[in-house]
Amino acid sequence: MKFSTLTIFDHYPNxxxxxxRQFYNEVLEQAVRAEEMNFDGLWLTEHHFSDFGINxxxxxxxxxxxxxxxxxxxxxxxxVLPLHNPLRIAEDYMVVDLLSNGRLDLGLGSGYSPKEFExxxxxMEDKAERFNESLEVIRKAWSGKPFSHQGNFFQYNExxxxxxxxQAPFPPHWIATSSETGATHVANMxxxxxxxxxxxxxxxxxxxxxxxxxxxxxxxxxxxDQLEIPVAFHVHxxxxxxxxxxNAKGPYQLFMNSLSGGNIPYEVLQQKFNPVIGSPDEVSxxxxxxxxxxxxxxxxxxxxxxxxxxxVLSSLDLFGKYVIPAFK
Numbered sequence: 001m002k003f004s005t006l007t008i009f010d011h012y013p014n015x016x017x018x019x020x021r022q023f024y025n026e027v028l029e030q031a032v033r034a035e036e037m038n039f040d041g042l043w044l045t046e047h048h049f050s051d052f053g054i055n056x057x058x059x060x061x062x063x064x065x066x067x068x069x070x071x072x073x074x075x076x077x078x079x080v081l082p083l084h085n086p087l088r089i090a091e092d093y094m095v096v097d098l099l100s101n102g103r104l105d106l107g108l109g110s111g112y113s114p115k116e117f118e119x120x121x122x123x124m125e126d127k128a129e130r131f132n133e134s135l136e137v138i139r140k141a142w143s144g145k146p147f148s149h150q151g152n153f154f155q156y157n158e159x160x161x162x163x164x165x166x167q168a169p170f171p172p173h174w175i176a177t178s179s180e181t182g183a184t185h186v187a188n189m190x191x192x193x194x195x196x197x198x199x200x201x202x203x204x205x206x207x208x209x210x211x212x213x214x215x216x217x218x219x220x221x222x223x224x225d226q227l228e229i230p231v232a233f234h235v236h237x238x239x240x241x242x243x244x245x246x247n248a249k250g251p252y253q254l255f256m257n258s259l260s261g262g263n264i265p266y267e268v269l270q271q272k273f274n275p276v277i278g279s280p281d282e283v284s285x286x287x288x289x290x291x292x293x294x295x296x297x298x299x300x301x302x303x304x305x306x307x308x309x310x311x312v313l314s315s316l317d318l319f320g321k322y323v324i325p326a327f328k
Contacts, residue, residue, distance in 0.1 A: 001287075001327045002297040004041035005034050005316075006077055006232045008304065009055040010255055016306045020054055024061070026309045030302070031065045033313055034072060037320020041073035041105060043230075043299060046080055049119045052258065059092035066100035075105035077194065077232070077299070078176045082111055082130035083120050086137035086154060087161075094142070094165045102166035106173040107194055107230075108135065126153070142169055174230060180211040187215035187224075197231040197290070198273055198301065199259075205231065206293035213294065230297035231290070234275040234304055236311075237318040241278045247315075248277045251305025276300070280322035287323065 007027055011020065018026075027044075034042050044061050047053025055061060058076040066074060074096065079089055097104040110131040111117065117124040133151045140147040146160040165171055174194040175186045186193045193212045197205050209231075213224035234252055238244030252275055253266045269275070276286045287298055300319065303312045 001291055001295075002040040002228065002230075003319075003324050003327075004043055004073070004075070004230065004297055004299045005030070005039055005303075006043045006045070006299040006301045007055075008045045008301060009047065009053045010258065010304060010306075011051045011054045012254065012258075012306045013051060015254065018306065023054065026312075027061070027303065028065060028068060029309070030312055030316065031072070032068050033316045034320075035069045037316050038324055039072060039316075039320065041075055041297070043075035043077035043105070043107065043232075045077055047113070048083070048116045050113070050115060059096050062096045062104075063099050066096060066103065069100075072103070073105050074100050074103045076107050077230075078107035078109035078174075080109055080111040080116065081134040081138075082122060082127040083116060084134070086134035087141055087156070087159070089134070090138045090141040090161060093171070094161065094163060097165035097167055097171055098163070102171075104165065104167065104171045106171050107176055108173060109176040112178075129153070139170060144168065172228075174228075180208050183208050183212035184215040187212045187221070188219050190216070190219065190221040192227060192229075194230045195232075197233045197295075198256075198275065201272060202274060202289065202293065205290075205295075209294040225294075228296050229294060230299050231295045232299035232301055233290070234277070235283065235300035235302050235315070235319070236275075236277045236307070237280055237283050237315045237323065239279065239318070241282055244277050244279060244282075247311050248275070248305075248307065251307040252277070253305070255305040280318055280326075283319070284323050284326045287327070291327075 031042050044058040045053050046058045048056050062074045110127045130153055133153055137149055141161050142164055144164045146158050148158055149156045174192040176194045177183050177186055216224040236244050236248035249266050256269050257263055276283050302315050
């Protein structure tokens with residue numbers, strides 16, 4: 001099993017004095033610590049026009065992190081393709097792959113937030129078609145050959161990028177989806193699949209993974225058990241269960257209720273979504289239960305709900321010292 005971090009960049013100006021600049025610098029320090037604690041990868045989200053995620057340019061942040069790290073894989077989770085010109089995406093992430101010496105992991109998605117589509121004046125009903133066309137353009141652009149493209153949204157004549165990624169012809173990539181229908185579609189494409197575990201119960205997640213694997217094999221793409229399946233969960237590790245819950249209870253409740261717009265008690269959220277919060281032994285047992293349903297890259301969302309920087313670092317340390325070795 002591999003272990004990664006995922007930073008969503010949820011920001012709470014009404015609850016915290018932390019500035020965006022401070023937040024970015026804390027994420028840089030946490031990235032360095034994740035590498036020191038032997039995490040395999042780190043991932044950053046992309047969001048626009050919302051305090052739920054204040055990282056609109058993950059390629060820029062990944063480029064910065066690439067200069068402070070040497071080994072850890074660097075992922076975007078995800079690049080929202082329908083919002084952008086696909087040639088810009090191809091160029092930006094090519095630079096990340098070059099600066100990181102071939103460490104880019106590319107998560108791709110079609111987006112879900114109406115506010116983001118409205119902000120860019122893009123019709124949300126076109127997102128699936130835009131996603132598919134953008135992916136086609138990026139593949140052509142990274143081929144290293146001159147290409148032309150005449151699509152419904154983008155047109156290019158004899159265009160060629162002057163530089164290609166190190167991981168040619170296409171860096172490792174995954175397509176994010178939150179539904180069984182989406183998982184089936186990704187499987188039929190023969191593409192890798194990634195998911196968010198913190199919005200589903202364990203049983204719901206197991207069903208989605210089984211749906212993907214069955215469809216992948218039925219479509220003739222090979223053995224799905226050989227695939228890397230990254231799934232993200234909220235995680236906080238304390239020296240004891242009581243310490244972990246004391247640290248993470250408020251931030252977790254703030255994150256989940258900000259996402260839903262509700263005011264659901266922590267105990268109800270904990271029972272439904274099973275956040276991975278506890279001592280190293282308790283966290284390891286929960287991760288093992290997720291390993292058993294087919295997750296092979298456990299993505300730990302450790303910076304959430306305005307959790308203090310030092311507590312995030314402490315959780316990273318305990319995870320690296322006690323949890324990761326238990327699975328190696």
